[in-house]
Amino acid sequence: MVTIKDIAKAAGVSHTTVSRALKGNPVISPETRARIQILAREMGYTPSAVAQSMRAQRTHTVGMVVTTIADPFVVQVVEGVESVARAAGYSVLLCTSHDDPDQEIDVVETLHRRRVDVIIVTSSRVGSLYPERLGQLRVPIVLINNQSEGQYLYSVAVDDVQGAQLAVEHLLKLGHRRIGYVGTNRRPRSSRRRLAGYEKALDQAGIEPDPALIPPPVSKADIERGAEALAHLLTTDATAVFCYNDLIAIGLLLACRQRGIAVPQQLSVVGFDDIESAQFVSPALTTVNQPRLQLGQLAMRMALDLLNRQEVQDQLLLCKLVVRESTGPLKL
Amino acid sequence: MVTIKDIAKAAGVSHTTVSRALKGNPVISPETRARIQILAREMGYTPSAVAQSMRAQRTHTVGMVVTTIADPFVVQVVEGVESVARAAGYSVLLCTSHDDPDQEIDVVETLHRRRVDVIIVTSSRVGSLYPERLGQLRVPIVLINNQSEGQYLYSVAVDDVQGAQLAVEHLLKLGHRRIGYVGTNRRPRSSRRRLAGYEKALDQAGIEPDPALIPPPVSKADIERGAEALAHLLTTDATAVFCYNDLIAIGLLLACRQRGIAVPQQLSVVGFDDIESAQFVSPALTTVNQPRLQLGQLAMRMALDLLNRQEVQDQLLLCKLVVRESTGPLKL
DNA sequence: TTGTACGCGTTATCAA
DNA sequence: TTGATAACGCGTACAA
Numbered sequence: 001m002v003t004i005k006d007i008a009k010a011a012g013v014s015h016t017t018v019s020r021a022l023k024g025n026p027v028i029s030p031e032t033r034a035r036i037q038i039l040a041r042e043m044g045y046t047p048s049a050v051a052q053s054m055r056a057q058r059t060h061t062v063g064m065v066v067t068t069i070a071d072p073f074v075v076q077v078v079e080g081v082e083s084v085a086r087a088a089g090y091s092v093l094l095c096t097s098h099d100d101p102d103q104e105i106d107v108v109e110t111l112h113r114r115r116v117d118v119i120i121v122t123s124s125r126v127g128s129l130y131p132e133r134l135g136q137l138r139v140p141i142v143l144i145n146n147q148s149e150g151q152y153l154y155s156v157a158v159d160d161v162q163g164a165q166l167a168v169e170h171l172l173k174l175g176h177r178r179i180g181y182v183g184t185n186r187r188p189r190s191s192r193r194r195l196a197g198y199e200k201a202l203d204q205a206g207i208e209p210d211p212a213l214i215p216p217p218v219s220k221a222d223i224e225r226g227a228e229a230l231a232h233l234l235t236t237d238a239t240a241v242f243c244y245n246d247l248i249a250i251g252l253l254l255a256c257r258q259r260g261i262a263v264p265q266q267l268s269v270v271g272f273d274d275i276e277s278a279q280f281v282s283p284a285l286t287t288v289n290q291p292r293l294q295l296g297q298l299a300m301r302m303a304l305d306l307l308n309r310q311e312v313q314d315q316l317l318l319c320k321l322v323v324r325e326s327t328g329p330l331k332l
Numbered sequence: 333m334v335t336i337k338d339i340a341k342a343a344g345v346s347h348t349t350v351s352r353a354l355k356g357n358p359v360i361s362p363e364t365r366a367r368i369q370i371l372a373r374e375m376g377y378t379p380s381a382v383a384q385s386m387r388a389q390r391t392h393t394v395g396m397v398v399t400t401i402a403d404p405f406v407v408q409v410v411e412g413v414e415s416v417a418r419a420a421g422y423s424v425l426l427c428t429s430h431d432d433p434d435q436e437i438d439v440v441e442t443l444h445r446r447r448v449d450v451i452i453v454t455s456s457r458v459g460s461l462y463p464e465r466l467g468q469l470r471v472p473i474v475l476i477n478n479q480s481e482g483q484y485l486y487s488v489a490v491d492d493v494q495g496a497q498l499a500v501e502h503l504l505k506l507g508h509r510r511i512g513y514v515g516t517n518r519r520p521r522s523s524r525r526r527l528a529g530y531e532k533a534l535d536q537a538g539i540e541p542d543p544a545l546i547p548p549p550v551s552k553a554d555i556e557r558g559a560e561a562l563a564h565l566l567t568t569d570a571t572a573v574f575c576y577n578d579l580i581a582i583g584l585l586l587a588c589r590q591r592g593i594a595v596p597q598q599l600s601v602v603g604f605d606d607i608e609s610a611q612f613v614s615p616a617l618t619t620v621n622q623p624r625l626q627l628g629q630l631a632m633r634m635a636l637d638l639l640n641r642q643e644v645q646d647q648l649l650l651c652k653l654v655v656r657e658s659t660g661p662l663k664l
Numbered sequence: 665t666t667g668t669a670c671g672c673g674t675t676a677t678c679a680a
Numbered sequence: 681t682t683g684a685t686a687a688c689g690c691g692t693a694c695a696a
Contacts, residue, residue: 001389001447001470001673003673003674004673004674005673013682013683014682014683014684015673015674015683016675016676016684016685017681017682017683019673019674019675019676020682023675027681028681028682029681029682032681032682044465044468044469046441046444046445047445047673048445048447048672048673048674049447050385050386050391050446050447050672050673050674051386051674051675051688052673052675053382053688054382054383054672054673054674054687054688054689055673055674055675055676055687055688056674056675056688057333057688059382061425064426068411069401069408069410069411069414070407070408070411075401075402075407076401076402078401079400079402079428082401082426082427082428083428086427086428086439091425091442091446092425092426092427093393093423093424093425093426094396094410094414094425094426095414095418095423095424096411096414096415096418107418109378110423112378113380113381114381114382114423115333115380115381115382133376136376137376138333250612254612257614276404276608276609277608277609277612280582280586280609280613281612281613282589282613282614335688335689335690336689336690336691337689337690345666345667346666346667346668347689347690347691348666348667348668348691348692349665349666351689351690351691351692352691352692355691359665359666360665360666361665361666364665379689379690380688380689380690382688382689382690383672383688383689383690383691384689384690384691386672386673386688386689386690387671387692388672389672665696666695666696667694667696668695668696669692669693669695670691670692671690671691671692672689672690672691673688674687674688675686675687675688676685676686676687677684677685677686677687678683678684678685678686679682679683679685680681680682680683680684
């Protein structure tokens with residue numbers, strides 16, 4: 001690996017001069033600067049970011065912790081983070097926690113060991129776990145859609161309440177009155193919030209929420225959760241259902257097809273997330289779009305602000321309703 | 333940030349002793365070792381990977397270059413790489429090239445500057461671009477499903493020919509004789525290979541390939557490409573079609589629904605990749621499964637072998653056929 | 665058993 | 681305009 005010392009030797013100057021010449025320091029004479037720059041190119045020199053980090057006590061690296069990359073939600077968030085990061089000269093260290101608090105702590109330690117300048121975590125549970133350790137680390141942490149309260153933390157999140165309201169108001173406008181909600185206990189906090197939005201919308205329409213229309217959450221893969229929730233709802237008089245996310249909604253749709261239940265004629269279905277598959281299922285899924293790319297971009301911008309010692313404020317992003325074919329007017 | 337020197341000062345020993353104590357060097361007396369380890373924990377010490385990299389001339393970092401994370405294909409490959417990497421004590425720097433050769437070169441330079449130990453690139457075009465520079469870098473590069481030939485490079489790929497053969501043989505077994513192929517020019521190399529597999533399967537069945545059944549590739553988003561290809565095929569007597577990938581196949585399926593063409597009764601459709609949406613579309617898509625997770629794992633293992641100066645050999649992975657509902661027997 | 669000194673590659677400070 | 685030196689944090693050869 002060629003270093004500035006190698007170049008210095010070849011040019012017959014000190015490595016200090018080389019360093020200055022390469023960064024265009026005006027104190028170096030134009031001729032030597034040019035000579036050294038050419039030499040550096042010829043020798044295939046690339047400055048060592050490791051040494052620079054060592055010296056500057058800054059790595060220009062952001063640690064990104066996700067539950068799993070396989071989650072269609074996560075993908076675009078990462079994309080948003082990466083694009084903003086790279087534009088600002090930062091690189092992204094990607095780690096997965098597999099939704100396991102222990103692994104989440106483990107990767108946060110790894111990232112700290114690697115001296116990342118800032119950490120971004122999606123759907124975290126880390127906050128409540130060990131605040132004293134976070135205090136020790138002194139690494140700013142930005143949470144995306146975090147599932148836990150905590151100090152030392154900054155956050156960017158989607159407005160779950162507002163999104164859920166959009167979904168349920170849409171169903172109400174179509175004439176539905178008996179509307180179910182299928183939650184999850186794998187994301188307790190946002191599931192509670194979407195439930196709150198659901199109840200708020202019903203409340204504003206003067207409808208009393210009916211616990212019978214809310215199948216108790218079970219810990220299962222989302223697709224099966226949807227099928228199972230359908231079985232429960234069929235024992236009720238529900239004419240529409242709002243699901244915690246698209247995968248659950250898709251599982252429910254597939255179960256409808258198996259059981260010969262017409263969507264939306266017999267049952268209207270709304271999801272949440274707007275993942276890619278939502279537009280391809282049949283009928284295409286009406287859902288609530290989370291601005292995922294924006295979520296990632298905003299998180300990274302907030303991270304940059306933190307690094308520049310700017311004031312930052314927690315952000316709440318609004319969702320948009322995407323009406324497709326899985327919802328229709330109430331049939332009497 | 334607390335360093336071994338801080339601990340040394342607090343313990344009244346030299347930083348050398350601290351260093352040795354913390355890595356359990358048996359030359360240190362058990363009492364001082366214990367004392368120092370406790371002290372280190374209390375002070376919240378984490379060794380600096382930056383300094384360690386500096387000293388060891390090794391970063392234990394792998395650079396991963398993908399076209400875009402949004403590609404459902406890429407996701408699992410990254411997952412495979414990350415899991416093997418982390419198990420081996422490596423971290424992953426993730427970069428996107430957006431399928432732009434310039435950006436691809438740019439990120440490779442960035443990764444080199446950061447002194448990653450090895451680089452993994454998916455669907456690369458980098459190989460042919462600047463072999464002399466790659467020779468300078470001296471960073472081993474592992475390519476996944478690469479689209480270009482080149483030296484200094486190691487590769488892991490899926491057997492496109494075999495996968496395509498599986499798909500077409502399946503259609504032949506169902507009685508189809510007039511089978512179309514919808515390729516792409518965005519992945520020229522693997523599209524050519526899948527075409528080769530298609531032709532090979534036909535050949536073995538004693539069928540002459542008919543160029544009329546192969547809509548000329550156009551540079552468009554995959555979904556539209558599928559719709560457009562269907563329009564072309566409807567002017568022929570094709571009874572089945574094999575698509576370069578699932579997104580094209582899904583686009584074709586959606587177009588069929590719009591035009592009222594029954595799948596598989598009037599047209600059998602096969603995709604390639606087995607992305608998540610393939611199981612959710614209606615009818616569920618018969619497709620060729622690429623072992624994506626394995627692809628990523630294998631690439632990272634090969635990377636580790638390279639770092640340990642072991643012999644490595646380019647690998648070709650076999651695909652599996654996944655029969656769902658979009659293919660059926662030829663109707664006479 | 666412990667400590668001293670040095671180097672990894674870069675940049676800032678001070679001196680010439 | 682250029683150079684010598686030190687420092688970032690760690691690990692190791694060598695000395696005590």
